[in-house]
Amino acid sequence: xxxxxxxxxxxxxxxxxxxxxxxxxxxxxxxxxxxxxxxxxxxxxxxxxxxxxxxxxxxxxxxxxxxxxxxxxxxxxxxxxxxxxxxxxxxxxxxxxxxxxxxxxxxxxxxxxxxxxxxxxxxxxxxxxxxxxxxxxxxxxxxxxxxxxxxxxxxxxxxx
Ligand SMILES: [Mg+2]
Numbered sequence: 001x002x003x004x005x006x007x008x009x010x011x012x013x014x015x016x017x018x019x020x021x022x023x024x025x026x027x028x029x030x031x032x033x034x035x036x037x038x039x040x041x042x043x044x045x046x047x048x049x050x051x052x053x054x055x056x057x058x059x060x061x062x063x064x065x066x067x068x069x070x071x072x073x074x075x076x077x078x079x080x081x082x083x084x085x086x087x088x089x090x091x092x093x094x095x096x097x098x099x100x101x102x103x104x105x106x107x108x109x110x111x112x113x114x115x116x117x118x119x120x121x122x123x124x125x126x127x128x129x130x131x132x133x134x135x136x137x138x139x140x141x142x143x144x145x146x147x148x149x150x151x152x153x154x155x156x157x158x159x160x
Contacts (some may be wrong), residue, residue: 001068002160003115004061005098005106006153008073008084010120011138012054018044033102036076045087052140055091057153062095064157070096072106072117107131118156122147 009015019039020030028035062069071088075081081099088097100109105127106117112133119125122145125135129147136156137147150156 001066003111004067004069004156005072005110005115005117006058006069007117007119007121007124007138008071008088010051011118011153012051012058012071013045013049013087014051015041015044015049016120018049033076036080036102039076039080041080041083045083051138052152054153058092058095060154061157066157066160067116070098072098072100072110074102074106075099076102107133116156116160118150118153 006012009019019036022039023030023032023035026035058069061067073084075084084099085097088095098109100106106124107127112128112131114132114134116134116136117125117128118136118138119128120138122137125137125145125147129135135147136159137144137149138151138153139145139149140151142149142151148159150159
């Protein structure tokens with residue numbers, strides 16, 4: 001089985017537009033960690049924000065038995081991490097969830113060599129590849145930005 005790490009924001013749930021809107025309305029920079037640390041994620045950790053049937057797709061990926069699946073997500077605050085775990089546990093009782101402080105690269109928390117990362121953020125994918133990992137971009141517009149690209153998570157099953 002291949003190690004597969006799936007990003008959360010912008011891959012499993014469509015949280016990013018809500019976060020940017022809140023930052024804009026508060027007159028904050030869109031990458032202001034301190035602002036997002038105060039943001040109540042419970043407001044956006046909702047089924048209506050599920051991206052392209054991501055929850056069912058992850059179940060199919062697990063059922064394929066081709067991958068050892070973990071969710072790898074950056075967090076701006078401990079509370080955000082707690083809220084995300086609570087949301088994910090509604091659907092997955094024993095999937096591995098790795099919470100990474102926003103200030104640290106995902107590559108610093110994981111054995112990257114030969115592992116797959118699905119992420120929407122090209123910066124994360126570049127770092128992953130430079131550490132020997134395999135990068136796959138999640139993009140609803142199928143814009144790979146130079147990486148393998150999928151717009152539904154279950155597409156990963158036939159890719160490897
Ligand atoms: Mg993301």
